[in-house]
């Protein structure tokens with residue numbers, strides 16, 4: 001089973017409170033999501049392997065550590081995942097970015113893929129799928145399955161807020177995928193919204209509706 005990590009750093013929890021608040025306006029919402037994504041990128045890269053190189057400081061020659069060439073990819077699920085990309089790239093600027101677009105078939109309620117564009121070397125990269133809300137897990141599962149069908153094997157999932165239903169669905173479908181959250185909320189309501197949640201992340205981020 002993949003790990004479930006709740007990024008409970010006080011600054012992340014503080015900023016999360018303000019993105020939940022319905023009075024928070026689009027500009028602030030977007031900035032806060034960006035900042036939380038940067039801090040979560042710090043957590044999700046915690047186990048990157050290091051190697052030792054030799055450098056010379058102004059004082060002495062010394063062995064010193066650098067990240068050992070692990071190549072990363074950030075994969076936002078369109079559209080709300082886009083709001084987390086820039087924040088992550090602040091910490092991992094060499095990462096490449098792929099996109100997966102999904103919509104929900106109104107009759108079957110199943111996610112349908114309408115757009116996939118991945119880095120050419122995606123199969124060699126550690127891919128971090130990003131989407132602010134993990135509700136039923138339908139979109140995350142479809143995105144992860146899409147990556148796996150293209151030969152990608154190293155995949156992590158990073159969301160701001162999840163419902164237990166979504167976490168369970170991803171853990172069952174993709175037990176090899178580690179999940180990172182800022183908060184595990186109470187449940188999904190009858191309309192598929194996470195409670196307490198923050199409403200529709202895409203609408204709040206882009207000022208639609």
Ligand code: URA
Nearest residue numbers: 135193194199200201
């Ligand atoms: N998607 C959202 O944007 N919000 C929810 O609460 C659930 C899914």
